[in-house]
Amino acid sequence: MELAVEHIDVSLGKPTKRVLDDVSFRAEDGSFMSLLGASGAGKSTLLKVVSGVLVQEGGAVLFDGEPVDALPPHRRGLGFVFQDMRLFPHMTVRENVAFPCKMLGMGTRARARRADELLERVQLEGFGERAVRELSGGQAQRVALARALAARPRALLLDEPFSGLDEALRDDMRS
Numbered sequence: 001m002e003l004a005v006e007h008i009d010v011s012l013g014k015p016t017k018r019v020l021d022d023v024s025f026r027a028e029d030g031s032f033m034s035l036l037g038a039s040g041a042g043k044s045t046l047l048k049v050v051s052g053v054l055v056q057e058g059g060a061v062l063f064d065g066e067p068v069d070a071l072p073p074h075r076r077g078l079g080f081v082f083q084d085m086r087l088f089p090h091m092t093v094r095e096n097v098a099f100p101c102k103m104l105g106m107g108t109r110a111r112a113r114r115a116d117e118l119l120e121r122v123q124l125e126g127f128g129e130r131a132v133r134e135l136s137g138g139q140a141q142r143v144a145l146a147r148a149l150a151a152r153p154r155a156l157l158l159d160e161p162f163s164g165l166d167e168a169l170r171d172d173m174r175s
Helices: 043-051 093-103 108-121 137-150 167-174
Strands: 003-012 017-027 058-063 078-081 155-158
Touching: 003 043, 017 043, 017 058, 043 078, 043 155, 078 137, 093 108, 093 137, 108 137, 137 155, 137 167
Parallel strands: 078 155
Antiparallel strands: 003 017, 003 058
16 A cells, blocks of 8 residues: 655644645655654644544645545554553453454454454464553553554554663564
């Protein structure tokens, strides 16, 4: 999927402050792109606009040349790992990972298999029945990554997803 961001404008807060001003870029299908900038530069805000969590004032987000601004987040086919992980505290680790599959109508056994497969990929096999509150910060980040991958998204948006991991584990998760 090609992602295009064209002339995005966003203002936030009171008094209103311009956070994004005429931001444009294109990411080709299969590419890996990083957004770099100082704290408060608008990187997280831009990811929220692309995902549909935040509506921009001006400009457009396009997937494969088609505008998606009118689509709600759950219809965009994206995986998103938020900076603060946003795991569901009332669910087990497996339930958190399986949640996107449930939203897609996948059966209970298939959801559990997919969740266990992804927990193994992020080196958390055996953690499925744990409560989210029992996880370290790095473990929670890996659960959030597994959940973002669960529904096989067209693209993956990552907002500092590996900041709590040591260097070796960070390299493994990137792979």
